[in-house]
Amino acid sequence: MITINRVKQNIGLYFLVLPALIYVIMFDYVPLYGVLIAFENFKPIKGIWGSDWVGLYHFARFVHLDVFWVLIKNTLSLSLYSLIAGFPIPIILALALNSVTSKKFKKVVQTVTYAPHFISTVILVGMLNVFLSPRLGVVSQLLNSIGLTKGPLMTLTNPDAFSHLYVWSGIWQGMGWGSIIYLAALSGVDPSLHEAAKVDGATKFQQAWYIDLPSIMPTIVTLLILSCGNILGVGFEKAFLMQNSLNLSTSEVISTYVYKSGLLQSQFSFSAAVGLFNSVINLVLLLTVNKLAKKLGQNGIF
Amino acid sequence: MKNGVRRSKADVVYDTVNIAFLTLLLMIVLYPLYFVVIASFSDPSAVGTGKVILFPKGFNLNGYDLIFKYKQLWIGYRNTVLYTIGGTALSVSLTLMTAYAFSRKDMVGRGFIVMLFIIPMFIHGGLIPTYLLVRKLHMIDNPLTVIILGCVSMWNIIITRTFFQSTIPQELFEAAKIDGCGNIGYFFKVVLPLSKAIIAVLVVFSAVGQWNSFFNALIYLNDRNLIPLQLVLREILSSQTQMMQQLELGIGDQDMAQKTFLAESVKYGIIIVSSLPILCIYPFAQKYFVKGVMIGSLKG
Numbered sequence: 130m131i132t133i134n135r136v137k138q139n140i141g142l143y144f145l146v147l148p149a150l151i152y153v154i155m156f157d158y159v160p161l162y163g164v165l166i167a168f169e170n171f172k173p174i175k176g177i178w179g180s181d182w183v184g185l186y187h188f189a190r191f192v193h194l195d196v197f198w199v200l201i202k203n204t205l206s207l208s209l210y211s212l213i214a215g216f217p218i219p220i221i222l223a224l225a226l227n228s229v230t231s232k233k234f235k236k237v238v239q240t241v242t243y244a245p246h247f248i249s250t251v252i253l254v255g256m257l258n259v260f261l262s263p264r265l266g267v268v269s270q271l272l273n274s275i276g277l278t279k280g281p282l283m284t285l286t287n288p289d290a291f292s293h294l295y296v297w298s299g300i301w302q303g304m305g306w307g308s309i310i311y312l313a314a315l316s317g318v319d320p321s322l323h324e325a326a327k328v329d330g331a332t333k334f335q336q337a338w339y340i341d342l343p344s345i346m347p348t349i350v351t352l353l354i355l356s357c358g359n360i361l362g363v364g365f366e367k368a369f370l371m372q373n374s375l376n377l378s379t380s381e382v383i384s385t386y387v388y389k390s391g392l393l394q395s396q397f398s399f400s401a402a403v404g405l406f407n408s409v410i411n412l413v414l415l416l417t418v419n420k421l422a423k424k425l426g427q428n429g430i431f
Numbered sequence: 432m433k434n435g436v437r438r439s440k441a442d443v444v445y446d447t448v449n450i451a452f453l454t455l456l457l458m459i460v461l462y463p464l465y466f467v468v469i470a471s472f473s474d475p476s477a478v479g480t481g482k483v484i485l486f487p488k489g490f491n492l493n494g495y496d497l498i499f500k501y502k503q504l505w506i507g508y509r510n511t512v513l514y515t516i517g518g519t520a521l522s523v524s525l526t527l528m529t530a531y532a533f534s535r536k537d538m539v540g541r542g543f544i545v546m547l548f549i550i551p552m553f554i555h556g557g558l559i560p561t562y563l564l565v566r567k568l569h570m571i572d573n574p575l576t577v578i579i580l581g582c583v584s585m586w587n588i589i590i591t592r593t594f595f596q597s598t599i600p601q602e603l604f605e606a607a608k609i610d611g612c613g614n615i616g617y618f619f620k621v622v623l624p625l626s627k628a629i630i631a632v633l634v635v636f637s638a639v640g641q642w643n644s645f646f647n648a649l650i651y652l653n654d655r656n657l658i659p660l661q662l663v664l665r666e667i668l669s670s671q672t673q674m675m676q677q678l679e680l681g682i683g684d685q686d687m688a689q690k691t692f693l694a695e696s697v698k699y700g701i702i703i704v705s706s707l708p709i710l711c712i713y714p715f716a717q718k719y720f721v722k723g724v725m726i727g728s729l730k731g
Contacts (some may be wrong), residue, residue, distance in 0.1 A: 270481025
């Protein structure tokens with residue numbers, strides 16, 4: 130009785146949540162239920178319950194395809210490369226910014242390095258395309274004029290160059306933005322630690338290394354866990370936009386494959402299975418890394 | 432810490448290396464952006480032959496002339512403006528309403544409902560089931576689809592809830608209740624006017640996201656009158672020759688090389704024109720974005 134009264138008293142709150150709740154049920158839970166098509170030969174006319182169940186057939190088929198290992202290799206190497214090259218840079222940037230004494234200089238560096246974050250993926254890839262355009266691009270012109278290359282620059286269509294372009298353009302775009310969260314953590318460091326260190330004759334480098342870095346360690350671990358959980362989650366947009374027929378051998382990742390086999394070739398059940406396979410692995414990775422971090426004495430994310 | 436205190440030799444070295452490092456990063460980030468700007472209004476043939484490196488050469492707005500005549504780009508622009516306004520309004524309202532309810536400890540069943548919202552952050556149906564659902568709802572080629580999809584972000588709700596919890600004391604509601612104010616009235620009359628800072632954060636987050644988004648439009652919109660700017664951009668920036676045909680140049684006396692140069696330099700102009708709104712709000716937006724990340728990092 131008391132509970133019902135309390136619900137009644139706050140009935141307005143439920144009205145406030147209702148629209149978003151409808152959205153979540155409609156566009157998060159209904160598709161979650163729709164994932165059942167991964168276990169059947171889904172025919173849109175027959176619906177989810179009318180189509181024939183095939184169990185794990187699509188998963189087995191996917192794992193035995195030649196393209197399976199290519200996809201895994203491309204996806205894993207892209208995200209591992211991004212992680213190894215891209216993860217430390219915002220931390221270094223934040224530590225460097227934190228020890229800058231000139232407020233003005235700090236502000237300028239921040240304003241400039243945050244800016245690329247606001248550029249859309251389409252524009253970022255477009256910039257790569259025009260800069261590296263085979264004949265007219267500025268890079269091609271420069272390299273030709275100093276004699277490093279002869280003739281058109283084939284970087285955009287070179288499968289070996291894809292991962293470097295993907296990762297380093299990502300770093301270019303994201304390092305400033307990525308540093309904000311560490312700067313926020315650094316602003317919480319107790320200034321008396323620095324004072325005490327200075328009295329003891331610690332250099333600025335020692336202060337950054339022995340005070341700043343350890344104090345942002347929890348933030349680093351949390352973000353590392355999140356990134357590890359997303360290791361097979363190479364985003365669709367950028368890889369898709371950077372693809373061309375000549376670099377597919379390294380640029381096809383799981384998400385672009387799901388799009389092509391599902392929407393362009395209408396193999397709904399098969400590509401739903403591929404997508405599900407991907408997100409289950411991501412979840413398992415996230416939980417494993419989280420558990421590992423807790424075992425190592427760090428705070429997990431849950 | 433500043434003047435007056437003598438710095439040790441190690442610190443001088445450290446500071447010098449630090450400033451040099453940051454200056455280098457600054458250049459690396461700034462140069463591509465700077466180059467796009469100078470290339471967009473330089474003489475196309477100077478850009479195409481590598482003569483524009485540090486300074487613009489031969490002021491020339493031919494590229495911009497063509498851009499202003501390119502109809503599909505402006506259809507895309509109009510659509511993106513509409514989607515951005517619609518998507519932002521919807522997303523910000525839903526986020527505020529939901530986050531406020533979630534910030535109230537006296538809401539019965541709050542834990543369960545919050546759980547319902549959190550689960551999809553970790554498991555989701557993926558592209559294909561969502562596509563089939565949208566198709567079943569006959570929402571393909573419907574502008575509402577790109578406005579609605581993604582309008583509820585649990586991440587934004589968490590940030591906003593943290594804001595409400597830390598800035599609006601629960602006692603305020605108790606006081607308003609005595610004055611006969613209900614939950615909804617309280618939300619609109621008291622909570623919203625006190626939340627301008629977080630509203631600005633949400634508006635900026637969501638508007639920039641909508642402006643730059645292209646995935647949903649790629650999947651759910653085929654009608655060329657409905658496609659947003661980013662899809663038009665993708666067509667222009669991804670292929671070399673398409674642009675020429677689409678711009679209907681019709682300039683017979685120019686030789687092929689000139690045309691190709693112009694087509695390239697048009698791309699620089701298009702990058703500028705399509706990023707202009709973002710560029711304009713950047714100084715303002717940056718502040719709010721940073722604020723958003725800060726609030727988010729308190730309780731992520």
